[in-house]
Amino acid sequence: MTSGKDPNRPSILGGPTIVLVEPQLGENIGACARAMLNCGLTELRLVRPRDGWPNEKAQAAASGADLVLDGVRLFDSTADAVADLEVVFATTVRTRGMIQEFVTPRLAAERMRAHYAAGHKVGVLFGPERTGLVNDDLTLAETLITVPLNPSFSSLNLAQAVLLIGYEWFQTGDVPPAELLHTGQTRPATKAELVNFFEHVEGALDRTGFFTSPEKRPSMVRTLRNAFERMRMTEQEVRTFHGVIAALTGKRKGDP
Amino acid sequence: MTSGKDPNRPSILGGPTIVLVEPQLGENIGACARAMLNCGLTELRLVRPRDGWPNEKAQAAASGADLVLDGVRLFDSTADAVADLEVVFATTVRTRGMIQEFVTPRLAAERMRAHYAAGHKVGVLFGPERTGLVNDDLTLAETLITVPLNPSFSSLNLAQAVLLIGYEWFQTGDVPPAELLHTGQTRPATKAELVNFFEHVEGALDRTGFFTSPEKRPSMVRTLRNAFERMRMTEQEVRTFHGVIAALTGKRKGDP
Incomplete structure (x- = not known):
């Protein structure tokens, strides 16, 4: 401009x-x-x-x-x-x-x-x-x-x-807020959407034997959830990451 | 001067x-x-x-x-x-x-x-x-x-x-730090470590057919990388997520 x-x-x-x-x-x-x-x-x-x-x-x-x-x-x-x-x-x-x-x-x-x-x-x-x-x-x-x-x-x-x-x-004038996460056409994910995604990831990891011992599972889950929380995903990104997990576990779109 | x-x-x-x-x-x-x-x-x-x-x-x-x-x-x-x-x-x-x-x-x-x-x-x-x-x-x-x-x-x-x-x-000199991501016993991941992780994810997704068309791949990759950047991963978390990807794609520890 x-x-x-x-x-x-x-x-x-x-x-x-x-x-x-x-x-x-x-x-x-x-x-x-x-x-x-x-x-x-x-x-x-x-x-x-x-x-x-x-x-x-x-x-x-x-x-x-x-x-x-x-x-x-x-x-x-x-x-x-x-x-x-x-x-x-x-x-x-x-x-x-x-x-x-x-x-x-x-x-x-x-x-x-x-x-x-x-x-x-x-x-x-x-x-x-x-x-x-x-x-x-x-x-x-x-x-x-x-x-x-x-x-x-x-x-x-x-x-x-x-x-x-x-x-x-x-x-000193009328300036925009100091911090802003631009989300374009979408919106921040709700916590329910996030938790649903967490459970998708953790379920997939359970099936692959990722959690080597039951005692360590809670702290591993917390590590992963904390990291994903910091990502501050949009609703659209949550859907994308659902797709990522599905793809990595071998499921394709349309699979049951 | x-x-x-x-x-x-x-x-x-x-x-x-x-x-x-x-x-x-x-x-x-x-x-x-x-x-x-x-x-x-x-x-x-x-x-x-x-x-x-x-x-x-x-x-x-x-x-x-x-x-x-x-x-x-x-x-x-x-x-x-x-x-x-x-x-x-x-x-x-x-x-x-x-x-x-x-x-x-x-x-x-x-x-x-x-x-x-x-x-x-x-x-x-x-x-x-x-x-x-x-x-x-x-x-x-x-x-x-x-x-x-x-x-x-x-x-x-x-x-x-x-x-x-x-x-x-x-x-900002001589003032106390305002905000810091606590990293405990580890440290923030370097960009080289992150890029290596991105390539691991993207390679795995390539093999599963996640990217439905070659034209859309670059923008999908950017979406994923931006989300992972926002996560501000520690070096330890990068290793954890390497393990997550390996687990989801069916590899176990010790596999070649």
Whole structure:
């Protein structure tokens, strides 16, 4: 799916404004746009992009995130770019001795969501690829975001930094449950269906002499049942496995 | 900070093995290596990289993540690449009607951490840039990971996908394991042990005429393998189930 426009799902788009200060490579701007739209973010502002704007390399790297690139707004200074925003976060790797609040992306995203829900205009600043934001830009933010990463190799690509902030933002929204067993056209087997299957297996094993001693049979049966329970079979799969047992014991479909 | 090697912080390195199946662009492999080291991950395996290995473009894009690139291991098949692993996750965007467990990166990371802490060998599969993993590769995983993202624009760059998994992995550090399958005196089966078991089952079913038509065999095999993957068998259970199959097909202990 490469279209960024889906009129049926307008509600998840929008979100905080992303502000890239003096981005150098068009490819990075495009990759940021793609990462933004992955996370439902659509508002991108650029402060003095090195190679001007528009930029063909940005278009190519955006992989179809036209919705974001078409709406880009250009600014001459960081102060201008955030002038109409009410709540501004800034991303920074290094602690530069500033007395400022540092938070993780996860906590920042929760705060962004709360502000956004209250109707406040929220933005996040990202600095140039090599140097990061200068201290004067950092002073435009109330809160600094630092991503917890390998301290001996913590320098993130610009689009990677945008993705992590956007990802955390998206996770604070209306996201699907964390775990889901997809069952397609069928449904989970009932316990009665499972027990019936267990008895089929165990009966077949009884007839082949699998259980070498009567004393060990109960614990062997428990081992097998536990394993099959973990399988969390669908109703359809139970039928398939009935067929497997029948086939292995030499019965064909249609046999009595 | 661009050095990946820091003798003072060995403890945060290591982690799950990242397996890239048929990666196309060297730049993407390099960007994955960088994202991995950002998150303290160091073990990278490549299955049939399109442009061969080593790859100069990967070096350039890795931005100093030599620690990862120098340790890359090459494999001819996905099955070989995961043969020694005990717990395998696979990333996939699309739901393809497979009956398999889907989890978020966050929940997956918690489980990875629990397994890793218990000494199990853990890996994560990523498919080729354009197409993603094929179904046969997905059957090598117990659990599928899908990143909750903008449903109308959810296709992630390969390195972005690796970063999100690595990022969630890193965030689970220094926390107690959340969930673990108790394995008692045994250990999780390796993928090689599982595949060997699958082949035993399928060979037995071939001989009984279970697969009614050659065209349907692949999808039937996938159904069975997916179900057995979900069972998360221990090494001991794999041996038990070998015995079950042998018993059902009429072989007794000691038979040739």
